[in-house]
Amino acid sequence: MSDSEKYIPPEEGSIREHVYDGIEEFNKRLPNWWLFTLYIAIVFWVGYWFYYAQSGIPMSDGDKIDAEIARIQAAKLSTDLTIDDPSLWAMSQNPTFIANGKATYDSLCVACHLPSLRGKGENPAAIGPDLTDDEWIHGSAPTNLFHTVENGVATAGMPAWGPVLGTEKTAEVVAYVLSHHQAP
Ligand code: HEC
Structure with a gap:
C-alpha cells in the first residue's frame, strides 16, 4: 500500500x-x-x-388469568347448577359467586345476621345466630345451610328465601356464608 x-x-x-x-x-x-x-x-x-x-394500577397478568378462570368456572357452575356439598364448596371459592352472594346478603340478611355475619355472636340483641362459628342449629353441611336458607325456619323467625331468590341466588348467598369457613 x-x-x-x-x-x-x-x-x-x-x-x-x-x-x-x-x-x-x-x-x-x-x-x-x-x-x-x-x-x-x-x-x-x-x-x-x-x-x-x-404501582398496582394495571391488573397483573396473573390476576387477569385468575379472573378469567373464575369467570369461566362461575359460568360452568351456574350452567349446570347442582346443589350438593362439593358444588356448594366450589361456589364458595369462586369470586363471582362470593361477590353476588355478598350483594344479596348485604341487602337481605344483614338485618338479622349483621354485616359481620356474626349475629348474636357479635351482639346478643341480634335476631340471627352467628354464621361464622362452627355451631350449626340445622347441620353444618353446605346442603343443610342451603336447605335452611331456602325453606327458612318459620318457628324461629328465619324467613324462607327460596321463593324470593330462586335456586341460583340462594346458592350464591350460601356460597358467601361458606366463604367464611374452611372447605374440607
Ligand atoms: C328476620 C331475621 C332473619 C333474616 C332477615 C335472615 N335470617 Fe337467617 N336466621 C334467622 C334466625 C332467627 C335463625 C335461627 C333459626 C333457628 O334457630 O332455627 C337463622 C338461621 C340461619 C341459618 C342457619 C344457621 C344454623 O345455625 O343452622 C342460615 C345459614 C341463615 N340463617 C342464613 C341466612 C341468609 C343467607 C339470609 C339472607 C338471605 C338470612 N339468613 C336472613 C333470622 C334471619
Whole structure:
C-alpha cells in the first residue's frame, strides 16, 4: 500500500490500545442521537417498571388469568347448577359467586345476621345466630345451610328465601356464608 492510499483517520479520537487480529479501533465518542436514545430508554424504563410492576394500577397478568378462570368456572357452575356439598364448596371459592352472594346478603340478611355475619355472636340483641362459628342449629353441611336458607325456619323467625331468590341466588348467598369457613 503506497503512502497516498493509506487510510487517514478522522482528526478526533485516538487509536485504542488493543489490537485483535490486526484490527484496531478508534476511540470515538458515541454520537449524540445514540446517547439520547439510550437516556430516553432509561427514563422510559423507570416509568414503565414503576407503572406495571410497582404501582398496582394495571391488573397483573396473573390476576387477569385468575379472573378469567373464575369467570369461566362461575359460568360452568351456574350452567349446570347442582346443589350438593362439593358444588356448594366450589361456589364458595369462586369470586363471582362470593361477590353476588355478598350483594344479596348485604341487602337481605344483614338485618338479622349483621354485616359481620356474626349475629348474636357479635351482639346478643341480634335476631340471627352467628354464621361464622362452627355451631350449626340445622347441620353444618353446605346442603343443610342451603336447605335452611331456602325453606327458612318459620318457628324461629328465619324467613324462607327460596321463593324470593330462586335456586341460583340462594346458592350464591350460601356460597358467601361458606366463604367464611374452611372447605374440607
Ligand atoms: C328476620 C331475621 C332473619 C333474616 C332477615 C335472615 N335470617 Fe337467617 N336466621 C334467622 C334466625 C332467627 C335463625 C335461627 C333459626 C333457628 O334457630 O332455627 C337463622 C338461621 C340461619 C341459618 C342457619 C344457621 C344454623 O345455625 O343452622 C342460615 C345459614 C341463615 N340463617 C342464613 C341466612 C341468609 C343467607 C339470609 C339472607 C338471605 C338470612 N339468613 C336472613 C333470622 C334471619
